Amino acid sequence: AxxxxxxxxxxxxxxxxxxxxxxxxxxxxxxxxxxxxxxxxxxxxxxxxxxxxxxxxxxxxxxxxxxxxxxxxxxxxxxxxxxxxxxxxxxxxxxxxxxxxxxxxxxxxxxxxxxxxxxxxxxxxxxxxxxxxxxxxxxxxxxxxxxxxxxxxxxxxxxxxxxxxxxxxxxxxxxxxxxxxxxxxxxxxxxxxxxxxxxxxxxxxxxxxxVGGEGFAASMQKDVATLQALVASYSGKEQQAAVEAFVQRLRQSPPGRVFATGIGKSGVVARRLAASLTSTGTPCQFVHASEWAHGDLGATVDGDVGSVVVALSHSGSTAEVLRACQLLRERGSDIVAITGKAGSPLEALATACLSYQLPSEAEEPLGGAPTCSIVAMEALTNAVLHELITHSHFTQAQFKVNHPGGALGEVL
Missing domain, CATH: 3.40.1190.20 (Ribokinase)
Structure with missing residues (x-):
């Protein structure tokens, strides 16, 4: 009843x-x-x-x-x-x-x-x-x-x-x-x-x-949520076009004319990106964002429109990165950017930009200590790396020439 x-x-x-x-x-x-x-x-x-x-x-x-x-x-x-x-x-x-x-x-x-x-x-x-x-x-x-x-x-x-x-x-x-x-x-x-x-x-x-708390398991859950949100955000045609433009600009740059730059934790990701690009067929040099104005602008040729600089900044408004990109553009270099804020000042300076947005459940500790943002940034750089390897038809044999040392060199 x-x-x-x-x-x-x-x-x-x-x-x-x-x-x-x-x-x-x-x-x-x-x-x-x-x-x-x-x-x-x-x-x-x-x-x-x-x-x-x-x-x-x-x-x-x-x-x-x-x-x-x-x-x-x-x-x-x-x-x-x-x-x-x-x-x-x-x-x-x-x-x-x-x-x-x-x-x-x-x-x-x-x-x-x-x-x-x-x-x-x-x-x-x-x-x-x-x-x-x-x-x-x-x-x-x-x-x-x-x-x-x-x-x-x-x-x-x-x-x-x-x-x-x-x-x-x-x-x-x-x-x-x-x-x-x-x-x-x-x-x-x-x-x-x-x-x-x-x-x-x-x-x-x-x-x-x-998802909650700030402990070990909660942190990993936030990382998972970050990656899931990132994958979902790049499923549309507009985002896929942005990826294609980003990768295409790197492919068009002459050998030795690709640079990666950033400061703080974004700089650490940029340094790793430069190393990975170099070993997989796209020679890339890392330059700390603050060093461009202290002589490293000489690494680019004034008026050389072939150079490409990959600039990384979570906020998209880091003063040292923006200043460096402005100086590099004045010398004829192209900027491609990875940032955590769509429509940021850095994106305005770039010819191609990949952005990400952290989901609400991926709040970073201590008011913003870089954790989930680094996961998102690393994931995007890895995705770019994969795209370049695929489009350039870089082979394992070529990779072995670049990487003969260590346990990986023995396996290759």
Whole structure:
């Protein structure tokens, strides 16, 4: 009756099938088959345990066909396959199946699905209430998603991680009762569990339970978020054209006429870029941004329009870099830039520019200590390097000539 009234009000309905139907009807005296099937029919969200899901699916198939499927057949299904079959038969919008130490399987709208391993905890003290905690985590994830059921793989992962973490945190205390530190512990488990997922599943939303804190694992999560945002930002035609213009300008420069410059941590990235370009077929010289005005302008030929200088600056407004680029342009050199601010003064001085923007969840520590910005900058320089190698048809044999030393030289 409660589910019926909730449906009439347009409320989201959730059904926790924690024990097998046969136990419900017999030992627990919790109703009959007809009542259970009606409850399942009314549920938007089903949260069964694995053993309950097998029995429920068998019951549903028998009620429709008159024939019970072989128990071995259902037992042989993976948790994800079982959850998918249950969603197909029940029509539930979301099925979140728990499998104990094997984690959970979640199937959402449109057949999107994920299987997420259980959280790793030092010791399981008491499993009392773990299933209820998992259900609470499931509902909490829906609330955090503005009350909407997950529609994307990323949202399904967020839900599964939070539900798993809630269940795991429950197992770490006696009696299944929350403690003052429970909320923080759940967030910690979410973060560590996300870090262990395959890369394509680590995205997630930018809520506090997805990425937060300033610790070791949180830092790596921010780096992952930075790279994912960078990849997404270069998927459009305009960005691809910018890459092509950047690479093409480097390819057009005569040998020995490519330079890299920057200051601070951007200068460190520029120095590494120069070394990598030089070893892979594009000779490049690093010049510290502050040294151009102290004699190193002589490295370029006045009026030589062939020279290209790759200028790196996260802010795009570093005084020494801007001054150097202005002087270099006056001597006829072209500037191509990599910066963390689109529309910056540095971009205005450049003939081609690659920019990046850090996602909100990749806030750098101490008000801006270079961390995620360096990850983004290094990723862009690596991508440019790959493009140049591909277009120039630089071979491994040529690379070996340039790099005969060290362990790499022996392998080559």
């Amino acid at each position: 409660l589910l019926t009234e909730a449906k009439k009000c347009g409320s989201l309905t959730v059904l926790d099938v924690d024990v097998s139907p046969s136990v419900c009807f017999n030992e627990a005296l919790l109703g009959n088959e007809e009542e259970l099937l009606r409850c399942v029919e009314l549920a938007d969200v089903l949260k069964p345990t694995r053993h309950a899901a097998q029995d429920l699916l068998a019951l549903l198939l028998k009620s429709r066909t008159g024939v019970s499927p072989p128990s071995k057949e259902l037992a042989s299904l993976s948790s994800l396959e079982l959850a998918k079959r249950l969603q197909e038969v029940t029509g539930a919008t979301l099925v979140a199946l728990t499998a104990g130490s094997d984690g959970c399987a979640v199937v959402g709208a449109g057949g999107k699905s994920v299987a997420v391993p259980a959280c790793s905890i030092p010791q399981a003290v008491d499993a009392t209430g773990a299933g209820d905690a998992f259900l609470g985590g499931t509902i909490a994830a829906i609330v955090k998603n503005s009350g909407q059921l997950p529609k994307t793989e990323s949202e399904l992962v967020d839900l599964a991680l939070l539900a798993n973490a809630a269940g795991a945190a429950c197992c770490e205390v006696l009696g299944g009762l929350p403690t003052p530190s429970s909320s923080a512990r759940v967030e910690e488990l979410v973060q560590t569990s996300r870090a262990s997922l395959p890369l394509h599943l680590r995205g997630g939303a930018s809520q506090s339970f997805a």
